[in-house]
Amino acid sequence: MIRIEHLSKIFQSGAEVAALKDISLHVHAGEIYGIIGMSGAGKSTLLRCISLLEQPTSGSIILDGHDMNTIRGKELQQLRKQIGVIFQGYNLLMQKTIRKNVAFPLELSKMPKADINKRVDELLEIVGLSDKAEFYPSQLSGGQRQRVAIARALANNPKVLLCDEPTSALDPLTTRSILDLLVDINKKLGVTIIVITHELGVVRNICQKVAVIDSGTIVEQGLTADVMGNPQHEITKLLISTAGGR
Amino acid sequence: MGFIQDNLQMFLQGTLETLYMTAMSTILAYVFGLPLGILVTITRKDGLWPHVKLNAALEWIVNIGRSIPFLILMIALIPFTRFVVGKGYGPNAAIVSLVIGAIPFVARLVESSLAEIDHGVIEATQTMGASNWELITKVYLPESLPSLVRGFSMTTITLISYSAMGGAVGAGGLGDIAIRYGYHRYEYDVMIVTIVLLVLIVQIIQCGFNVIAKKIDKRMIKQ
Numbered sequence: 001m002i003r004i005e006h007l008s009k010i011f012q013s014g015a016e017v018a019a020l021k022d023i024s025l026h027v028h029a030g031e032i033y034g035i036i037g038m039s040g041a042g043k044s045t046l047l048r049c050i051s052l053l054e055q056p057t058s059g060s061i062i063l064d065g066h067d068m069n070t071i072r073g074k075e076l077q078q079l080r081k082q083i084g085v086i087f088q089g090y091n092l093l094m095q096k097t098i099r100k101n102v103a104f105p106l107e108l109s110k111m112p113k114a115d116i117n118k119r120v121d122e123l124l125e126i127v128g129l130s131d132k133a134e135f136y137p138s139q140l141s142g143g144q145r146q147r148v149a150i151a152r153a154l155a156n157n158p159k160v161l162l163c164d165e166p167t168s169a170l171d172p173l174t175t176r177s178i179l180d181l182l183v184d185i186n187k188k189l190g191v192t193i194i195v196i197t198h199e200l201g202v203v204r205n206i207c208q209k210v211a212v213i214d215s216g217t218i219v220e221q222g223l224t225a226d227v228m229g230n231p232q233h234e235i236t237k238l239l240i241s242t243a244g245g246r
Numbered sequence: 247m248g249f250i251q252d253n254l255q256m257f258l259q260g261t262l263e264t265l266y267m268t269a270m271s272t273i274l275a276y277v278f279g280l281p282l283g284i285l286v287t288i289t290r291k292d293g294l295w296p297h298v299k300l301n302a303a304l305e306w307i308v309n310i311g312r313s314i315p316f317l318i319l320m321i322a323l324i325p326f327t328r329f330v331v332g333k334g335y336g337p338n339a340a341i342v343s344l345v346i347g348a349i350p351f352v353a354r355l356v357e358s359s360l361a362e363i364d365h366g367v368i369e370a371t372q373t374m375g376a377s378n379w380e381l382i383t384k385v386y387l388p389e390s391l392p393s394l395v396r397g398f399s400m401t402t403i404t405l406i407s408y409s410a411m412g413g414a415v416g417a418g419g420l421g422d423i424a425i426r427y428g429y430h431r432y433e434y435d436v437m438i439v440t441i442v443l444l445v446l447i448v449q450i451i452q453c454g455f456n457v458i459a460k461k462i463d464k465r466m467i468k469q
Contacts, residue, residue, distance in 0.1 A: 051373050077375035084373075091370035094465045095389050104384070105374040136464040149370075156374075 001029040001192045002050070002160060007059035009045050009216075019045040021216045023059070027209075029159075032186050032193045034207030034224065036200065036239060042216040043196045047164050050194070051085045052076065064159065081109065084153030084191075088165035090145040092137040098124070098148050099133040105155040123151040126188075127181060143174035150181065154191070161185070163195045167202060175199075179206050200243035204228060212236045249435060256423060261443055264419035267337045267409040271344035272402045279349045282308070283356025284382060294368075294378045311350030316408050319347050320415060340417030344408055348401060355397035359390040392463035399455030403448050410444065420444055 002025075009020040020042050027033045037043045048054035050061055052068060061068045063082060071079055092101050102123050106116045124130045127147040137145055146166060153161055163182070167175040183206050186193050195202060203210050203224060210228075211221035212235060219233040231237045250257075286308065288294040289301035314322075320343040324334040327342040363386060371385050387394070410421025420440045428437025460466075 053369055053372060077377065080373060080375035085370065087366055087370060089364070089366050091364065091366040093367065093385065093389060095391060095463070104371075107384075108374055108376050108380060136467060138465050138467055 001031075001064065002027040002194070003060075003062040004050070005060050005062070007046075007049060007061065008057050009042075009049060009054065010057045019216055020049070020056070023213075023216075023218055025211055025218065025221070027160075027192060027194060029192055030186070030190055031209060032183070032195065032207050034203035034210040035194065035196045035213055036198065036203050036210060037213035038198060038235070038239075041213045043198070043213055044164065045216075046213065047085075047162060047194075047196045051083060051162050052080060081105070081156040082158050083160045083162055084156070084158035085162045085164065086146065086149045086153050086166050088168050090137070090142075090149045092145060092148055092152075094137055096136075097133065098129065098135050098137070098140070101137065101148055102151045102155060105152060109156055119155065120151075123154060126154070126185070127151045141174070142170050143178060146170065146178055147181065150178075150185070154185065154189070157189075158191065160192045160194065163193065163197075165197055166195065168197065168199065175202075182206060200228075200239050212239070250439070253436065253439070257420075257439060257443065260418070260420040260423045260440065261447070263337050264406065264409055264421070264444075264447070267340050267344060267412070267417065267419055268402060268405045271341045271348060271405050271409070272398070274341070274345040275348035275352045275401060275405070276398070278345070279352025280356055282349060283353040283360065284386070286353060286357050287360045287386075288378070288382070294381055308350040308353050311347070312354065314347075316343075316347045317411055317414060319343060320412060324415070335416035335418075337418045340409060340412040340415075340419070344405055344412065347408060348405055351404065352397070352401055355400065356394065359393035359397055360386050362393055363389050392459045392465075395455055395459040395462065399452060399459070402451050402455070406444065406448055406451075 004023055004025040007020055007023040008018065011017045011019055023046065035043055035046060045054060049056050056069060063079065066079060068079060093104065096104070099120055102120045103116045106119060111119070120133070121130070124133055127150050129144060129147050129151070132140060132144065137148065140148065166182070167178050170178060179202060182193055182195070185191055195207060197203065207224050209222065210224045211218045212227065212233060213219070214233070214235040220227055220231070220236050227236060228240065231240055282304065286301065286304045289297040289304065291298055291301075323343045323346060327339045328334045330342050331338045333339055367389065368381060368385060371381055376384070409417065409419050410424065413419060413421030413423070413425040416422065420443055424437050424440040427433040428440070
């Protein structure tokens with residue numbers, strides 16, 4: 001589904017900073033893949049490269065056979081619709097109702113109005129917020145806002161759902177319910193999910209595979225059970241020991 | 247109340263001229279200032295459409311415009327005003343210099359309204375495949391609308407006071423009356439009436455726009 005080959009990202013702001021160094025990663029269709037690391041390890045830069053918000057310095061990201069970094073303009077906008085993204089800060093439009101927020105990517109895709117309404121109802125049903133359609137984001141809790149963001153990210157039937165610290169601003173109970181929802185979406189809709197997080201609990205709970213990232217390189221990757229059961233790298237051990245029982 | 251009756255016609259005309267000058271110049275200042283403010287925002291290094299040189303040029307124009315005191319700008323613009331509307335005095339002439347004076351002011355207000363929008367929301371919309379035009383028309387402007395309305399109110403009020411300054415060069419309106427009667431002829435009663443009228447106009451405009459801005463802002467509503 002997604003193949004990342006020898007990806008590097010160097011930031012040039014005065015001194016050169018290599019945020020990502022030779023990252024290679026394969027995510028298969030239908031997987032839930034975790035990318036875990038400490039703050040500043042390069043997780044967010046990696047996600048920004050996959051979501052095309054950042055241009056890699058070298059290497060390639062291949063989505064379903066399309067090299068995403070050679071595509072420009074209209075085609076790029078089309079390709080972007082294959083990837084839904086949710087963020088730690090939800091990033092909803094604060095002046096629009098929940099219905100309008102979820103309808104927004106569909107409007108951008110020029111879907112007819114009647115179809116949009118039907119699709120929004122479906123999506124709100126999936127995330128369990130059918131009764132909140134006419135509310136505004138300011139009237140919802142953090143967990144509910146993240147559900148709206150998930151509905152919005154799924155609107156165009158993406159093949160991949162990218163999640164950037166999706167539960168890091170939520171309490172444990174709400175975290176649980178959002179993770180359950182992600183698993184549910186993965187099973188029912190067959191969407192491939194990539195979760196970027198610093199929370200080991202998230203990886204343990206929902207990811208079949210995991211990559212541990214540190215100082216811009218992947219230090220360990222494989223099945224979650226193998227990596228967690230027999231950690232090889234210092235950082236992995238540290239993540240496990242500091243996470244406690246979670 | 248014989249005094250008011252004697253001068254009713256004059257106060258009425260002055261009020262209407264002030265309202266006319268303010269409304270026209272505010273609208274025209276936005277016709278030019280709103281796109282300018284947007285352009286300054288998007289051409290920044292980290293903006294939607296980075297053009298560092300264009301940005302520096304626009305910044306320079308806005309800064310120069312903001313630093314010239316309005317009274318001096320107005321006098322300096324008299325030849326240009328005469329060229330545009332055919333004469334250097336009267337409400338229409340004042341509108342020309344009011345608009346030119348207000349454009350950089352509006353551009354800065356628009357810029358600061360747009361800056362209130364969380365960058366994450368812009369990025370989220372980019373990941374949905376929105377074009378820059380869609381980002382401006384569907385995210386930047388609607389999301390900052392309450393703030394833009396407050397800026398519009400501030401511009402209107404500033405232009406009322408600028409238009410009163412225009413009285414110094416015969417712009418017409420309440421400021422003109424205040425200067426001619428209050429300053430040149432020591433008729434303080436006339437001046438006081440114009441002050442009361444100006445204060446009333448400003449208060450009404452400010453309250454009106456505040457109510458609108460509050461009503462359309464959906465960030466504060468509670469269940």
